[in-house]
Amino acid sequence: MTNLSVNINKFATLRNARGGNNPDLLQTALDCERFGADGITVHPRPDERHIRYADVINLKPILSTEFNIEGYPQDSFVELVCRVHPTQVTLVPDKPGQLTSNAGWDTKENYDFLNDIVSHFNEAGIRTSIFVSTDTTMVEYAAKLGADRIELYTEPYATAYKSDPQAAVEPFVNAAKVARQCGIGVNAGHDLSLENLRFLIQAIPWIDEVSIGHALVCDALYLGLQETVRQYKDCL
Numbered sequence: 001m002t003n004l005s006v007n008i009n010k011f012a013t014l015r016n017a018r019g020g021n022n023p024d025l026l027q028t029a030l031d032c033e034r035f036g037a038d039g040i041t042v043h044p045r046p047d048e049r050h051i052r053y054a055d056v057i058n059l060k061p062i063l064s065t066e067f068n069i070e071g072y073p074q075d076s077f078v079e080l081v082c083r084v085h086p087t088q089v090t091l092v093p094d095k096p097g098q099l100t101s102n103a104g105w106d107t108k109e110n111y112d113f114l115n116d117i118v119s120h121f122n123e124a125g126i127r128t129s130i131f132v133s134t135d136t137t138m139v140e141y142a143a144k145l146g147a148d149r150i151e152l153y154t155e156p157y158a159t160a161y162k163s164d165p166q167a168a169v170e171p172f173v174n175a176a177k178v179a180r181q182c183g184i185g186v187n188a189g190h191d192l193s194l195e196n197l198r199f200l201i202q203a204i205p206w207i208d209e210v211s212i213g214h215a216l217v218c219d220a221l222y223l224g225l226q227e228t229v230r231q232y233k234d235c236l
């Protein structure tokens, strides 16, 4: 069964809008777990516009499910991850001011840089995942780096799903097969929703984990958080 990791960035964005502690991010994370999430994902950015580094530190001791920290591996991020020691770190090629992740790594071009970072986390005993597109060379190089998993960047799937679901999913099935042949796990994330999630999982049932934020929080406005998490779990 595929795990659901709830990305709680948007709850932090809402909290930060008024400067207080409403919604309480830690309580929201605990409630996601209580409602059935298998993990919590955070994406601290250097400008701390949503998740703050302090949030990451405060979340770790209270969570009872898998904790996934994603981000660009600049020094401050690497230090934070090593200090907090989450279940998983997902490396994303975001530039500091970027609105959201919009591409996977070129794992061939950045091989030496990523190799150092992945080795560092491997030595610390933290599971590593590398955000990539469906380009199979990128998947193969992620495996060569010694990463435990890839995370497939699913925005192109979500966009193309609306007109042709089968054509949309095919490159993802292919990339996930290559990952399996290389002996690494498969995560997926970005723009997954109640509309497109079930079809993806039916096509690639060996996906280990999906991390979902934006659509899930939007759905929660209408359905409530508990019912929303239940419906996402139902798709899995």
Ligand code: PXP
Binding pocket: 007, 009, 043, 070, 090, 092, 100, 101, 131, 151, 188, 189, 190, 191, 192, 211, 212, 213, 214, 215
């Ligand atoms: N995976 C990665 C690497 C991301 O950067 C994000 C967005 O923070 C997500 C998954 C979740 O995407 P969404 O918010 O569209 O569900």
